[in-house]
Amino acid sequence: MLLGRTLVFLDDLEAAERAYQEAMLHGGDRDPDLLTRYADVMAERLGTLVGEPQMLIEQALAIDPEHVQGLWLAGSLAYAQADFAGARAHWERLLLQLPQDSPEADVIRNNLLQVGVDRDG
Known part of the structure; x- marks a missing residue:
């Protein structure tokens, strides 16, 4: 997650997205902070919150409304x-x-x- 945040700061969204994908494999799918950061990065790259970013947002709010x-x-x-x-x-x-x-x-x-x-x- 720290790597993803750093890469966002460095404006390397593709690398940040890969870092968040990796974090998801290691329990990040239960962390609303990671889920929303990942959704935000993905939405920035895709130009929309619809689709997978939306699913990540919903998952985060299911954990912490x-x-x-x-x-x-x-x-x-x-x-x-x-x-x-x-x-x-x-x-x-x-x-x-x-x-x-x-x-x-x-x-x-x-x-x-x-x-x-x-x-x-």
């Missing part, structure tokens, strides 16, 4: 699929996990405003 990155990615996926109610549900749960004065909480509050605008017209 309040996982911060899992909720963030699940909300983003739902939004991309025009499932605004789903996006709102994930992001509202996520907002409860974040420090309210953090930049991340500001992003999620703005996302929730956008969902309201998109959903209501």
Whole structure:
């Protein structure tokens, strides 16, 4: 997992993806942090959270329903699929996990405003 994170930092997504694949063979499939990092790297390379990244996100949230990155990615996926109610549900749960004065909480509050605008017209 550390190698994968390092390779992401070095912007070598293909090598990072291979490192995460290897980590999955050694118990990473039970680690929501690894699952969501792998999903994020894969989605960056594929240009979508649909497909295998989505399965990894779902697996992470099955292990830890309040996982911060899992909720963030699940909300983003739902939004991309025009499932605004789903996006709102994930992001509202996520907002409860974040420090309210953090930049991340500001992003999620703005996302929730956008969902309201998109959903209501």
